[in-house]
Structure formats: structure tokens, C-alpha cells
Amino acid sequence: MVSDLKNEIIDIKKIRKDFPILKSTVHGKPLCYLDNAATTQKPMSVIDSISDYYKQKNSNIHRGVHFLSEAATKDYEGARTTIKNFINAASEKEIIFTRGTTESINLVANTFGRKFLGEGDEVIISEMEHHSNIVPWQILAEEKKFKLKVIPINDDGELLMEEFDRLLSPAVKLVSLIYVSNSIGTVNPVREVITKAHQKNIPVLIDAAQAVNHFPVDVKELDCDFLAFSGHKIYGPTGIGVLYGKENWLKQMPPYMGGGDMIASVSFEKTTFNELPYKFEAGTPDIAGAIGLGKAIEYITNIGLDKIAAYEAGLIEYTVGKLKEIEGVKILGNPAHRAGVVSFVVENIHPHDIGTFLDFEGVAVRTGHHCTQPVMDRYKIPATSRASFAFYNLKEEADILVNAVRKVIEVFK
Amino acid sequence: MDAELRELYQQVILDHNKSPRNYRAMEHHNHDAEGYNPLCGDKIRIYLYIEDERIKDISFQGSGCAISKASASIMSSILKGKTVEEAEQFFEKFHNLITGRLSDDPAREDLGKLAVFEGVKEFPARVKCASLAWHTMLSALKEEKEIVSTEHE
Ligand SMILES: Cc1ncc(COP(=O)(O)O)c(C=O)c1O
Numbered sequence: 001m002v003s004d005l006k007n008e009i010i011d012i013k014k015i016r017k018d019f020p021i022l023k024s025t026v027h028g029k030p031l032c033y034l035d036n037a038a039t040t041q042k043p044m045s046v047i048d049s050i051s052d053y054y055k056q057k058n059s060n061i062h063r064g065v066h067f068l069s070e071a072a073t074k075d076y077e078g079a080r081t082t083i084k085n086f087i088n089a090a091s092e093k094e095i096i097f098t099r100g101t102t103e104s105i106n107l108v109a110n111t112f113g114r115k116f117l118g119e120g121d122e123v124i125i126s127e128m129e130h131h132s133n134i135v136p137w138q139i140l141a142e143e144k145k146f147k148l149k150v151i152p153i154n155d156d157g158e159l160l161m162e163e164f165d166r167l168l169s170p171a172v173k174l175v176s177l178i179y180v181s182n183s184i185g186t187v188n189p190v191r192e193v194i195t196k197a198h199q200k201n202i203p204v205l206i207d208a209a210q211a212v213n214h215f216p217v218d219v220k221e222l223d224c225d226f227l228a229f230s231g232h233k234i235y236g237p238t239g240i241g242v243l244y245g246k247e248n249w250l251k252q253m254p255p256y257m258g259g260g261d262m263i264a265s266v267s268f269e270k271t272t273f274n275e276l277p278y279k280f281e282a283g284t285p286d287i288a289g290a291i292g293l294g295k296a297i298e299y300i301t302n303i304g305l306d307k308i309a310a311y312e313a314g315l316i317e318y319t320v321g322k323l324k325e326i327e328g329v330k331i332l333g334n335p336a337h338r339a340g341v342v343s344f345v346v347e348n349i350h351p352h353d354i355g356t357f358l359d360f361e362g363v364a365v366r367t368g369h370h371c372t373q374p375v376m377d378r379y380k381i382p383a384t385s386r387a388s389f390a391f392y393n394l395k396e397e398a399d400i401l402v403n404a405v406r407k408v409i410e411v412f413k
Numbered sequence: 414m415d416a417e418l419r420e421l422y423q424q425v426i427l428d429h430n431k432s433p434r435n436y437r438a439m440e441h442h443n444h445d446a447e448g449y450n451p452l453c454g455d456k457i458r459i460y461l462y463i464e465d466e467r468i469k470d471i472s473f474q475g476s477g478c479a480i481s482k483a484s485a486s487i488m489s490s491i492l493k494g495k496t497v498e499e500a501e502q503f504f505e506k507f508h509n510l511i512t513g514r515l516s517d518d519p520a521r522e523d524l525g526k527l528a529v530f531e532g533v534k535e536f537p538a539r540v541k542c543a544s545l546a547w548h549t550m551l552s553a554l555k556e557e558k559e560i561v562s563t564e565h566e
Contacts, residue, residue, distance in 0.1 A: 027415060350478035352453055352542065353422075360415045369454050382454035382476050411414065412427065412479070 009311045018043040029362030032397045037388035039232045049295040053288045079294025088218040093276035100241035101209040102132040104228030109136040111253040121146040122171040128181045131371040157184035157333025175204045179211035183370040184333040185341030214339040215309040236296035240289030257282040308391045319398040343384040351385040361404040420532035429483035435472040448549030459549045485546035
């Protein structure tokens with residue numbers, strides 16, 4: 001139940017002060033940022049860590065014996081440890097820095113996929129995947145002649161688990177699944193999916209881009225083989241992300257890109273690759289980005305992911321309830337477990353018109369297909385308006401959204 | 414409502430959005446084209462019946478925002494009866510208008526009904542919405558077809 005007590009789960013006043021952008025105004029109205037699924041805002045500690053790195057420690061890592069290089073390496077590797085602890089990985093070897101979820105999935109496709117997928121094989125994804133978990137597999141499927149199988153969803157926006165059971169044939173070599181849908185908000189039963197896949201020795205990749213920012217994610221408990229997420233969706237900088245992989249898989253996989261840092265020795269006759277995780281980190285990485293991501297994770301860990309989940313659940317429930325009261329508003333899906341996202345359509349008003357009107361009320365939402373065109377096709381709509389929440393959002397902001405939607409409807413009457 | 418927003422969503426635009434003119438499939442057309450805006454998922458199909466270099470009939474169907482629907486509707490009512498050459502000139506004028514490049518154009522006065530789209534230039538993200546129908550019309554002009562009739566399909 002939503003009660004005003006929810007505001008006491010976390011110290012929202014103090015938290016909002018940590019995010020400088022939340023003080024800004026848009027078209028003369030206070031910013032009401034409800035586009036967190038696209039990217040989240042950054043707390044001061046993250047912003048400071050990036051400028052401090054450039055001001056005080058800028059140098060390349062893993063190369064110099066000099067003071068600055070050692071300091072930068074220590075911070076970069078420290079961030080890796082923070083991430084390892086955050087998702088409860090067995091070791092730092094299992095944490096690979098990438099540019100984001102998209103690159104993490106492409107890395108698995110291009111290394112695991114190239115080695116283990118071939119003609120006659122199958123890869124299972126779902127109807128609610130983000131394009132980044134569809135297209136890399138399609139590209140590779142064309143080359144390697146394997147098939148892509150899709151778990152359908154029901155009207156509520158939930159996976160049809162009977163269909164998944166049916167798809168789990170001996171030909172399946174990988175299941176790659178979104179944890180939380182970025183267009184519907186569904187939290188998928190990934191634990192169950194992983195257990196079922198593992199009973200048939202099929203590895204599972206989880207796209208956790210919209211999960212790690214909303215509730216605790218423990219890779220040991222999930223037992224997933226791979227997990228991908230983006231720094232910028234978890235209050236960190238853009239340009240940095242993570243691929244977690246079980247050491248046993250990573251060891252067997254060929255490198256992704258070739259270059260500096262990923263090698264142990266190079267001669268023109270033979271090159272030996274570096275140990276994990278460096279085998280997958282060719283070239284100079286986004287050092288400042290990794291450090292910033294580490295700080296972001298420290299920030300939310302200090303608040304507590306359990307508390308964040310409880311607070312956001314209250315906000316979401318409140319928003320869904322209020323939007324449902326408006327005549328002509330339809331919410332996309334009705335999943336039993338929802339996190340972060342509420343997508344909706346308004347009768348006879350296109351989402352882009354809604355988006356422009358909301359903007360003038362200071363409300364930032366995303367309108368469009370959210371990189372999930374198969375979901376739009378499934379519901380036979382071209383686009384939705386999507387409000388997505390973070391723990392710094394207020395119940396009052398949900399009210400601003402709801403009132404703004406009512407205003408648009410009035411204008412279009 | 415905010416003045417800038419009012420300028421974008423003029424009453425005329427809201428009216429055309431609500432009851433678009435020439436919104437139908439045309440059975441006997443000799444030109445058509447489909448326009449798609451991948452960014453917003455907007456789709457439109459334009460039908461033309463051209464005889465002696467003149468647009469005898471024009472209609473459209475599709476889904477889109479108020480700006481794109483009103484744009485298609487107003488375009489269809491302007492172009493009906495115009496020559497192909499005039500249609501191309503209108504396209505030019507319209508495009509300059511919504512991208513804010515019309516200020517010194519001496520032909521400003523004969524914008525007619527198109528003038529309601531001037532507000533679009535303040536919204537760069539919406540220029541594509543306003544111009545989708547026009548681009549589609551241009552490609553339909555170029556794409557000559559056998560006369561198609563749904564009855565014979
Ligand atoms: C569920 C999901 N997967 C993948 C991505 C892609 O993330 P990125 O663009 O940071 O690589 C997104 C971002 O929109 C997402 O929401």
C-alpha cells in the first residue's frame with residue numbers, strides 16, 4: 001500500500017540535494033525528470049570523481065611504473081572490485097568493462113557465439129527484448145546459420161512460460177533474456193528461466209540494464225552465466241558498462257578485440273593473450289568512466305537497494321493507480337511484477353504530442369518505441385509515452401505527470 | 414497554455430488532426446508512396462491521381478502525431494487541382510518555412526494555409542513530423558504506377 005510513510009524509507013530531501021540537475025527548471029517549470037530508463041541523473045560524488053581523476057590522477061593504467069599510473073590503476077581496479085561485490089561475483093576476473101549493455105551483448109555474441117554457435121543450433125530470446133538483444137544475434141545467425149527463437153508474451157506483458165518450456169529443445173545453445181522490460185516494466189522470472197535452462201546444460205545471458213538500478217541482483221544466487229548492464233542507467237557516466245561472465249565460460253571464449261592490454265606477449269609468430277579479465281579489454285579503456293561507475297554503485301549501495309526497491313514500488317503503484325483513473329488512458333501491460341517503468345497510450349492522442357505538452361510542464365518522458373519495436377507490434381501501437389522512475393523522484397512528481405496528461409486531453413478534446 | 418506551444422498547436426492544426434480531410438484510400442490512383450519515420454514509428458501512404466501533369470485527386474492514410482496528420486490533411490487540400498510543378502514549389506516553400514529559412518522570401522504572402530506550421534521551426538525534433546507527408550508526396554509524384562484498383566487484386 002502507498003502511504004506517506006514511503007517517504008521515510010529513504011531520506012529523499014537529502015538525496016535530491018546530491019543531484020545538482022534536479023534543481024533546474026524547464027520552460028519555467030521545475031524539472032520533473034521521469035526518463036530514467038533512458039538514462040539516470042548523476043550524484044555529485046560521481047561528477048566529482050570524474051573531474052578529480054582528470055585533475056589529480058590522469059594517466060594510463062597497467063603500463064607505467066610512475067606514481068600517477070599506479071594511482072589511476074588502483075582506482076580503476078578498485079571500481080572493478082566495487083562492481084564485483086555489488087553483484088556478488090566470485091572474482092574480479094569475471095568483471096569486464098565495456099561501453100555498455102549493447103557492447104556487452106555484442107561481446108558475448110562475437111566470442112561465445114562465434115565459438116559455440118553453428119548450423120542447426122538455436123538461441124532463445126523473448127518478444128520483449130531491447131533491440132540490443134535482438135540485432136547482434138540476427139547478424140550472427142545469418143553468418144552462422146543458427147536459428148533465433150522467441151518466447152512470446154501475453155497481454156499483461158508477461159512471458160508465456162509454457163512456450164519457453166516448449167522451446168527448450170536440445171538444439172538450444174543459449175538463452176538471452178531481458179530481466180526488466182524497458183518498455184513495459186515487467187520483471188521476468190529469470191531465476192526460473194535459468195534453472196530450467198541449466199537442467200539442460202544451456203547457458204543464460206541476462207540483460208540487466210533495467211534491473212541493477214532498481215533492486216538487488218546477485219549473480220551467484222541467480223546462477224546466470226552472463227549478465228550485462230550500463231553505467232549510465234545506474235547513476236554512473238555514459239560510455240562505461242559491465243559484462244559479468246562465469247570464469248569457466250570466459251576462459252573458453254576467444255578474445256573480442258585485439259590490441260594493447262589484452263595480450264601477454266606478442267611476436268609476429270605468436271601472440272599469447274592476457275589473463276582474465278584483461279583478455280577482453282583491448283586498448284585504453286574509459287578510466288574516468290569506470291571510476292565514476294564505481295562511485296555511483298557506492299552511492300546506491302549506501303542508500304541500500306532494498307530500500308530503493310521499496311520506495312520505487314510505492315511510487316510506481318501510486319502512478320499506475322492515478323493514470324488508470326484518467327478516462328482514455330491505457331497502460332501497456334499489467335505485469336504481476338513491475339519495476340521502474342509505466343508505459344501508456346491515450347486514446348486519439350499520439351505519444352509525440354503528449355511528449356511535447358509534458359515538456360512544457362517541465363516533465364521529461366520518453367515517447368516512441370523505446371527500441372522495442374516487436375513489443376509495439378505485439379500491442380498493435382506505433383509508440384507509447386513512458387514514465388520511468390528513480391529513487392529521487394517524488395510522489396508530487398507523479399501528480400505533476402498525471403495533471404499534465406489531463407491537460408493534454410483537455411486541449412485535444 | 415504556453416505561447417510557443419500555442420503557436421505549434423494552433424486551432425487549425427488541432428481541427429485537421431481531429432477531422433483530417435481526404436483521409437481515405439484511393440481506389441483508382443496512378444501514383445502512390447509510403448512514408449515511414451523510424452524514429453516515431455509514424456507511417457503514411459499518399460495516393461495521387463495525376464492527369465495532364467495536374468493532381469486531379471489526392472488522399473492519404475496512416476498513423477501519426479497531430480502535427481504530421483494535420484500536415485498531410487492541409488497538404489492534400491492545398492494540392493488538389495494544382496500542377497505537378499506547383500506541388501514541387503509548395504514543397505520547397507513548406508520546407509523553408511518549417512526549418513526557419515523563409516524569413517527573407519518575397520513569396521511569404523502566398524503561404525496561405527501553410528502559415529499555421531510556422532511554429533514548427535521552434536521545435537527541431539518535430540520538423541520530421543511536419544515534413545513526412547510532403548516527402549512522401551514527392552516520392553509518389555516520381556513513382557508512376559499502373560492504375561491500381563483493389564477490385565482487381
Ligand atoms: C533493457 C535494455 N537493454 C539494453 C539497453 C541498451 O543499453 P545501452 O544503450 O546503454 O548499451 C537498454 C537501454 O535503453 C535497455 O533498456
